Amino acid sequence: MRGLLSFLGDAWALARPYWNSEEKWKARGLLAVIILLNLALVGMNVLLTYWQASFYDALQEKDFTAFSQLLLWGHRREDGSFMPGFSIVAALFIVVAVYQLYLNQALQIRWRRWLVGHMLHDWLDRHAYYRMGLTEGGADNPDQRIADDTRLYVSSTLNLGLGLMSAVVTLISFIFVLWGLSGPMSVFGINIPGYLVWVALIYSVLGTWLAHLIGRKLIRLNFNQQRVEADFRFSLVRVRENMEGIALHGGEPQEEAGLRERFAAVMQNWWAIMTATKQLTFFTAGFGQVAVIFPFIVAAPAYFAGQVALGALVQTTRAFGEVQGAMSWAVTAYDDLAAWRATVERLTGFHFAMVAARAAAEEGPRVAPGAEDALSAERLRLALPNGRVLTEDASLRVAPGEAVLITGASGSGKSTLFRALAGIWPFGSGDIQQPRGEVLFLPQRPYIPLGTLKRAVCYPHDPAAHSNAEVAAALEKAGLDALVPRLEEVDAWDRRLSGGEQQRLAVARALLVKPRWLFLDEATASLDPAAERTLYTTLRRELPQAAILSIAHRPAVAEFHDRVLRLADGKLAPVQPQESLA
Numbered sequence: 001m002r003g004l005l006s007f008l009g010d011a012w013a014l015a016r017p018y019w020n021s022e023e024k025w026k027a028r029g030l031l032a033v034i035i036l037l038n039l040a041l042v043g044m045n046v047l048l049t050y051w052q053a054s055f056y057d058a059l060q061e062k063d064f065t066a067f068s069q070l071l072l073w074g075h076r077r078e079d080g081s082f083m084p085g086f087s088i089v090a091a092l093f094i095v096v097a098v099y100q101l102y103l104n105q106a107l108q109i110r111w112r113r114w115l116v117g118h119m120l121h122d123w124l125d126r127h128a129y130y131r132m133g134l135t136e137g138g139a140d141n142p143d144q145r146i147a148d149d150t151r152l153y154v155s156s157t158l159n160l161g162l163g164l165m166s167a168v169v170t171l172i173s174f175i176f177v178l179w180g181l182s183g184p185m186s187v188f189g190i191n192i193p194g195y196l197v198w199v200a201l202i203y204s205v206l207g208t209w210l211a212h213l214i215g216r217k218l219i220r221l222n223f224n225q226q227r228v229e230a231d232f233r234f235s236l237v238r239v240r241e242n243m244e245g246i247a248l249h250g251g252e253p254q255e256e257a258g259l260r261e262r263f264a265a266v267m268q269n270w271w272a273i274m275t276a277t278k279q280l281t282f283f284t285a286g287f288g289q290v291a292v293i294f295p296f297i298v299a300a301p302a303y304f305a306g307q308v309a310l311g312a313l314v315q316t317t318r319a320f321g322e323v324q325g326a327m328s329w330a331v332t333a334y335d336d337l338a339a340w341r342a343t344v345e346r347l348t349g350f351h352f353a354m355v356a357a358r359a360a361a362e363e364g365p366r367v368a369p370g371a372e373d374a375l376s377a378e379r380l381r382l383a384l385p386n387g388r389v390l391t392e393d394a395s396l397r398v399a400p401g402e403a404v405l406i407t408g409a410s411g412s413g414k415s416t417l418f419r420a421l422a423g424i425w426p427f428g429s430g431d432i433q434q435p436r437g438e439v440l441f442l443p444q445r446p447y448i449p450l451g452t453l454k455r456a457v458c459y460p461h462d463p464a465a466h467s468n469a470e471v472a473a474a475l476e477k478a479g480l481d482a483l484v485p486r487l488e489e490v491d492a493w494d495r496r497l498s499g500g501e502q503q504r505l506a507v508a509r510a511l512l513v514k515p516r517w518l519f520l521d522e523a524t525a526s527l528d529p530a531a532e533r534t535l536y537t538t539l540r541r542e543l544p545q546a547a548i549l550s551i552a553h554r555p556a557v558a559e560f561h562d563r564v565l566r567l568a569d570g571k572l573a574p575v576q577p578q579e580s581l582a
């Protein structure tokens with residue numbers, strides 16, 4: 001019970017922000033209309049049971065006029081009351097049902113847009129996504145949670161919520177109908193009024209309880225299914241993204257084995273879901289079948305005793321069926337409820353992982369952005385997620401326009417030092433003063449976004465911020481003249497360009513963006529030494545005001561820098577350029 005209450009608390013915590021957001025009046029208004037339409041549907045259902053009673057009575061009495069009037073416009077009964085015809089009620093029913101669904105979907109997409117927008121922000125804000133990827137504590141498969149789980153959550157919440165509401169309203173309405181139709185019954189000499197109502201209630205409560213006992217393992221299984229499906233899809237995406245590496249290694253058998261293994265996890269969990277669903281369906285289908293004849297069995301004695309007419313019998317069984325159906329809502333919706341609960345738990349887990357990752361932005365070295373016109377790091381202690389220390393008490397100060405080369409053995413922590421200077425490394429301590437003005441980091445494998453070549457060069461600027469002529473000039477200076485005519489072409493540029501070309505593209509980016517602070521982390525390492533020299537010469541000529549911090553292994557790069565620092569034994573120490581061999 002505690003588990004259920006805390007789960008409902010989580011579900012509400014997930015939903016509440018939207019219903020109190022800037023969109024709240026539109027959302028609430030739309031929901032109110034949908035609820036009204038839903039209630040109208042229930043009302044028409046009630047009306048139809050009375051219509052049915054009149055219709056069967058007309059049949060029994062072979063009253064053709066009443067029969068045809070009841071099918072068309074309507075019939076005035078002997079007591080003066082008017083019963084609308086089936087065609088009218090059915091036409092109205094169709095219109096209401098269509099708009100109920102249409103507006104429901106409109107509300108779903110609005111809610112989802114809001115939710116996805118907020119999740120994207122929380123995920124990307126303060127590098128939360130990066131930190132979540134660094135530690136195992138991050139939620140698995142964020143892409144699936146943002147793309148799929150939000151869709152499932154929104155549609156299930158609305159549909160289950162409206163389904164529950166309809167069930168409650170149907171229950172209340174038909175309890176009155178059934179109560180009116182059902183006479184008292186004497187059990188051991190005690191008169192029980194509205195006995196059909198009690199029979200329906202007992203039948204349904206028993207059914208719901210049994211469905212819960214049989215189906216509850218589906219919650220965990222559904223949760224797992226989402227995870228294993230996402231893992232499988234992710235491994236397929238990895239193959240697609242690393243096609244060349246895999247093909248060159250001839251790694252297909254390994255990949256196939258890995259993919260099969262992941263799919264086996266999908267299968268295994270799916271079999272467990274099938275077994276659990278089979279058990280639940282045996283029960284729910286049996287429950288549903290019995291429910292068809294059960295009301296006849298309980299109402300038949302009165303009919304055969306001549307106490308009720310055929311119309312009243314039909315109306316009674318229908319009312320019984322509706323009460324029992326509404327009471328058993330949880331039995332029929334158990335599968336959906338289990339899936340919904342799994343989705344809510346996945347989204348809640350993701351939310352808390354994001355909150356923790358954003359809070360962790362305060363952890364690690366203290367970063368003061370743009371505090372002064374220089375870059376400095378003091379008493380920098382950088383560690384790995386597992387606690388291993390990379391630098392102990394490293395210090396650094398770089399003035400505007402200065403060019404500094406950082407060398408050190410592979411794995412000594414040079415890239416991690418850059419990550420810390422960028423303010424994204426959350427493990428360690430010390431003080432970092434970030435400089436004023438635009439900063440650009442160029443890693444060894446540049447990030448190339450999807451879209452046009454122009455977009456790839458301008459990143460992270462908006463492509464509209466630069467003219468084609470500017471971008472073309474930058475590409476030419478970086479030695480990519482051949483690409484100039486393809487600026488507007490959309491392609492998978494990260495796969496189309498060679499490693500060296502990608503690095504040239506990154507240099508073109510620097511020439512275009514003209515940062516005041518440029519960080520090059522082995523950003524020219526894929527080029528031949530002559531090309532590397534040319535690019536460094538171009539960078540120093542074109543960006544004379546820029547401070548440049550480079551990480552490089554080739555000693556020749558030192559001549560383009562004012563001084564060289566070497567990272568060794570956890571400390572940064574100045575060395576002579578000729579000593580800079582890594």
Ligand SMILES: Nc1ncnc2c1ncn2[C@@H]1O[C@H](COP(=O)(O)OP(=O)(O)OP(=O)(O)O)[C@@H](O)[C@H]1O
Nearest residue numbers: 134384385390408409410411412413414415416417
């Ligand atoms: N996210 C991470 N989780 C665990 N270990 C990490 C992580 N990132 C880096 N490391 C480890 O930290 C150490 C330093 O990595 P870093 O990339 O800073 O080295 P580097 O000096 O730049 O090396 P190279 O010259 O080879 O590029 C390496 O041993 C690396 O395996």
